[in-house]
Amino acid sequence: MKNCRDVEPLLAPYVDGDAAPEDRAAVDAHIEACGCCRDDLTAQRVARDLLHARRERLRDAPTPQLRARCAAQAVRAHAQVAPAARRTLISRQVPLAAAATIVLAFAAVFGLGLNNKVQALAFQMTVDHVKCARFNSSPAAADPVLLAQQWSAKAGWPLTVPASSEPAGLELRSVRRCGVTDGRVAHLIYDWRGEPLSVYVLNSKAVAGTSHVQRLGHQSVMWSQNGRTYVVLTGASRREDLAGVVHYMRSNVY
Amino acid sequence: MTGGRPQDSMVFRRRSWAADQPAADGADPFAQEALSYIDSLYGTAMRLTRRVVDAEDLVQDTYVKAFRSASQFKRGTNLKAWLFTILHNTFLNMRRHDGRNPVDVDSDVVERAADMTASQHTPEQLLTRATLNADLQAALDQIPEAFRQAVWLRDVEEFSYAEIADMLEVPIGTVMSRISRGRRMLYERLAKTRMVG
Numbered sequence: 001m002k003n004c005r006d007v008e009p010l011l012a013p014y015v016d017g018d019a020a021p022e023d024r025a026a027v028d029a030h031i032e033a034c035g036c037c038r039d040d041l042t043a044q045r046v047a048r049d050l051l052h053a054r055r056e057r058l059r060d061a062p063t064p065q066l067r068a069r070c071a072a073q074a075v076r077a078h079a080q081v082a083p084a085a086r087r088t089l090i091s092r093q094v095p096l097a098a099a100a101t102i103v104l105a106f107a108a109v110f111g112l113g114l115n116n117k118v119q120a121l122a123f124q125m126t127v128d129h130v131k132c133a134r135f136n137s138s139p140a141a142a143d144p145v146l147l148a149q150q151w152s153a154k155a156g157w158p159l160t161v162p163a164s165s166e167p168a169g170l171e172l173r174s175v176r177r178c179g180v181t182d183g184r185v186a187h188l189i190y191d192w193r194g195e196p197l198s199v200y201v202l203n204s205k206a207v208a209g210t211s212h213v214q215r216l217g218h219q220s221v222m223w224s225q226n227g228r229t230y231v232v233l234t235g236a237s238r239r240e241d242l243a244g245v246v247h248y249m250r251s252n253v254y
Numbered sequence: 255m256t257g258g259r260p261q262d263s264m265v266f267r268r269r270s271w272a273a274d275q276p277a278a279d280g281a282d283p284f285a286q287e288a289l290s291y292i293d294s295l296y297g298t299a300m301r302l303t304r305r306v307v308d309a310e311d312l313v314q315d316t317y318v319k320a321f322r323s324a325s326q327f328k329r330g331t332n333l334k335a336w337l338f339t340i341l342h343n344t345f346l347n348m349r350r351h352d353g354r355n356p357v358d359v360d361s362d363v364v365e366r367a368a369d370m371t372a373s374q375h376t377p378e379q380l381l382t383r384a385t386l387n388a389d390l391q392a393a394l395d396q397i398p399e400a401f402r403q404a405v406w407l408r409d410v411e412e413f414s415y416a417e418i419a420d421m422l423e424v425p426i427g428t429v430m431s432r433i434s435r436g437r438r439m440l441y442e443r444l445a446k447t448r449m450v451g
Contacts, residue, residue, distance in 0.1 A: 009430035012408070012437065013415065043441035044434060050390060051409035051440075057387050058394075058410060059297030066310050070292060070317040074285040 002026050004037055011037070015045050064217025064235055068130040071123075071216065121206065122213035122220045125231050128178050129198045129218065132187065140173075147175040151186060157203045159186050162252035168245055169193040192245065195236040199249060202229040221246045226254060284324050284333075288317070291334050294411055295341055301406050302345050304395055312348060316341045335413060339421045342403075393443035401436030408433050 002010075007030045013019040014027045031038040051058070062070075144161040151159045155177070164171045171191045178185040178200060188199040206229040213220050220233040221242060230253065232246050295316060299309035319340050320327075327336055394402055407413045407421070408429075415433075419426040 008434050009427050010434075012430045012433035015437075016408075018415070040434075040438055044437040047405075047437040047440040047444075048409055050444075051405070054387055054390055055410045055412075058391060059293055060300040060306075060309070062292055062296040062310075062313065066296065066313065067289075067292060069314055071285075071289055073314065073317045074282065074289070074321050 002030055004030075004034060007031075007034075007037055008040075011041055011044055015041065015048055065130045068127050068216045068218075072127050072131070118207055118211045118213060118222065119215070121222060121229075121231060122211075122215050122233070125178075125198070125200050125220060125233050126215050126218045128187065128200075129196070129233050129235070130216075132176065132178075132189075142172045142174055144172055147172070151175055155184070155186070155203075159201060160253045161188060162199075162249055164190075165248055168248040169241075170197070170245065170248065192234060192236065195234060197232070197234040197236070197245065200231040200233065201253075202231075203227075205229060223250070225250065228253070284327070285321065287333055288320055288337060291337055292317075294334065295337060298338065298341065298403075298406060298411065299345070301394060301402060302399065303348075308348070312341065312345055315344050319344065332417065334411075335417045335421060338407070338411070338413070342421055389444065393440055396443050397436055397439045401432050401439060404429055404432035405436035405440065409437075 007027055010019060010023045010027050014024060019027065027041075031041060141164050144163040148159050148161040151161070159175070161172065161175060162170075169192055173189045173191055176187045176189065178187040184203070186201040188201065190197045190199065205224040205227055207222055207224050210221065210223040213222070218233060218235045219242060220231055222229065222231040223246075224230070230249060232242065232249055234242065236242075292313065296309060296313050299312040299316075300306070303309045303312060316337060320337055327333065394406070397405070403422070404418060407418045408415070413421070415426050415429050419429045422429065
């Protein structure tokens with residue numbers, strides 16, 4: 001008969017029901033005579049059953065920011081390794097205005113099932129928002145007129161920058177060029193009741209109607225208006241309130 | 255597991271299905287499937303590192319390596335197990351840079367753990383009373399790393415013994431032994447917590 005030391009590794013597969021018939025017989029014979037190993041077997045079964053029962057709740061959940069950062073690695077790796085493949089994919093995209101085309105190309109290469117341009121735009125903007133909104137935000141409220149003038153001078157097309165609004169809970173922090181789109185998309189950064197909120201402005205009409213998209217734990221609303229496309233995006237979960245922000249933006253851009 | 259073992263110094267050859275052959279709608283099924291395992295990878299990283307910052311770094315590094323070495327993954331094999339192998343190797347590297355050897359540390363703790371007094375609770379009482387997930391998580395975190403990892407991979411992530419052995423590069427008998435002892439240690443930790451509390 002096997003001793004306790006020999007039996008120990010066999011107890012795990014025994015508890016799991018995975019033990020070979022001869023091992024099962026050996027364990028049965030041993031625990032018949034050994035109270036210690038019998039107790040050990042019971043303890044292991046309790047531990048296993050607990051873990052099995054709780055397995056879904058035991059896992060800590062990754063943050064939306066981590067999800068976005070990991071997702072962005074696919075884009076980066078592809079860009080480094082297979083530029084030829086990337087060019088091929090870009091050429092397959094539906095022709096859009098230049099900025100939108102670049103955005104779509106990145107997202108399509110990335111390929112998370114983003115099979116339409118609304119999803120692709122939302123995805124790419126979400127990645128940019130996670131990367132940039134928090135770190136490029138000024139600590140104090142910014143002057144919308146000054147920022148709009150600076151943008152027009154640099155980018156060559158006029159931009160309306162909605163000012164801070166107490167009723168909407170918005171405080172304008174900065175305007176930057178969205179780096180992942182070659183600087184052709186304006187990125188307006190607001191503080192929205194303690195959370196960063198981004199408004200992206202493309203100098204083209206890229207979507208029809210108004211779309212609501214949830215990606216990587218972020219929600220975005222996008223629409224085209226007067227030849228421009230706007231994407232309001234936040235990681236905050238107050239969906240009903242976002243309608244107020246969208247209304248404010250719609251009323252203050254032209 | 256038959257997927258190619260990813261190494262730190264990876265040769266970036268592109269001959270795979272992963273990025274060169276996107277699906278008809280432009281989606282990359284490799285990236286799509288790989289990212290679907292982020293909950294499992296992060297949950298495991300948290301149990302390994304026990305610190306949010308380290309777990310996030312570990313998961314992100316795992317994806318960096320996975321996407322860059324996608325060509326080394328063999329289509330049709332277990333992608334989840336392949337990612338966990340990368341996670342494990344990356345974790346070992348992190349530990350090496352910390353100047354600690356987890357196996358040696360564990361051996362000491364295991365010897366001490368073996369002397370721990372047994373619970374006076376019946377298993378049924380323990381099962382009923384250990385209702386808080388936080389208790390269970392805390393008890394798990396007290397188990398030496400090698401045992402915690404083996405138990406977690408088996409009982410939470412439900413890998414087979416052979417997959418775990420391949421992942422950790424240890425004999426299958428060692429995996430069985432670690433799971434047996436790890437489960438027992440978990441039980442004892444829970445019992446001890448309840449006795450004290």
